[in-house]
Amino acid sequence: MKQIESIKAFGGWLNRYEHQSSSCHCTMTFSVYLPPQAATGKIPAVYWLSGLTCTDDNFRTKAGALRYAAELGLALIMPDTSPRGVAVADAPDRYDLGKGAGFYVNATQPPWSAHFQMYDYVTAELPALVEANLPVLPGIKSISGHSMGGHGALICALKEKGAYRSVSAFSPICHPVKSPWGEGYFGAYLGDDKEQWKAYDATELIKAGHTAIPILIDQGTNDEFLAEQLFPQDLQAAYAEHGATLTLRMQEGYDHSYYFIATFIGEHLAYHAKALTDPH
């Protein structure tokens, strides 16, 4: 991997890297915040998955998270939301399919399957790359995300049992098989067999017994996508039925924006820091 940018922030360094991805078969870009503590030893990492239309830039710029990471001694790993480049398939008239809309799944259908292998990228390739090249503690990681990335964080943590110490999400797409966003991408990436879709749906994963990890979710009550796309109540019902632990905080008056994330990201990072540093 090649470092292409480095900016000092909160006593640490915000770096950007490029590398040739063996999962996505293209050049992938990601950002990493290394807090001051990384100068003297290996530290735990929180992976952040962004939402539709984002790149690795949105969270680092808008979330106000670097300050907390510096205080808590956490590395932040911020991947892109899809493969990129001229060779990569796209749906230029849609914001919810193709570039910027990887949905953190492994596509099985052409033309998407050639590059859209974001599940493998995020859960396996990227952590291996980061742990081999940066001062992070191997295997000591948590995951969080927003909207499409909240969905991504949930499915990664539910499916990869034991891989993440903790998981949280902001405004996640909790039940994509029944949301318009989900229907719009599942068919394209995975084909028409809806049973295949359930392998990438947090609510369906819980129904199928993937209940080992507690979940923290913040959801704004004034979120413009809440009623039609997100369905946290479905996740809550599935959790209740299966005796698992879900902390769903409905935050009065907040919307779907990064200002909502900024308001509560400190609490999420403290939640992850506790899980990452407690004896395990």
Place this chain on the structure above:
Amino acid sequence: MKQIESIKAFGGWLNRYEHQSSSCHCTMTFSVYLPPQAATGKIPAVYWLSGLTCTDDNFRTKAGALRYAAELGLALIMPDTSPRGVAVADAPDRYDLGKGAGFYVNATQPPWSAHFQMYDYVTAELPALVEANLPVLPGIKSISGHSMGGHGALICALKEKGAYRSVSAFSPICHPVKSPWGEGYFGAYLGDDKEQWKAYDATELIKAGHTAIPILIDQGTNDEFLAEQLFPQDLQAAYAEHGATLTLRMQEGYDHSYYFIATFIGEHLAYHAKALTDPH
């Protein structure tokens, strides 16, 4: 004035307003963050002046300042950096003149003089409008800014004696009469008589005896514009010569970006909060 947006953040509200400006003779947009304390009483205000190419959006999105404002009980008033609209003169091939580059001066030369009256707008019209319509304490205000906006904050506080309780700046253009940016706009906005330029130059104002207010400046040592455009050492020399108080902190390794602002904005807002709430 008309509210055109309202977003909940850190328990308070980030609002955007439009109004017809009597100074700039066009519709002006500005943002205001009202912390939770504004719901129950009037609070002090910090005005933030942004840099070249910015609008009212950059600081609210990137600086991570809302959290501190919520903790400290400060309103943040965030104007645009120039007049806007089809009737407003521009230099479309230049980022340092015209729209997005008001430099917080009152232009005297056509075509700029018709709308570019940012000094009056920021020091008089906007505070009067804000104090008449929002829960801020009349006259209890401070000012800060970045780069071009740092220059703006300095000249406003130096020229308007007693109007601001405190002033600070990030990476300000300290001596614009000798910087390429300054030469590029002063001639256009103020004409060829360089004596006129000195009325909007912090270093020259101090030399002329405007030394009443202490100044806090943070300047990154890795700032790509430091050597050619900013000249904090000139301001420092002028201050030393005139027995005034300047705290110039050279911050090792930081650049000109919003990550630098984000790193130290909490300390700046705490500095202003102290000045705004101390008995005066």
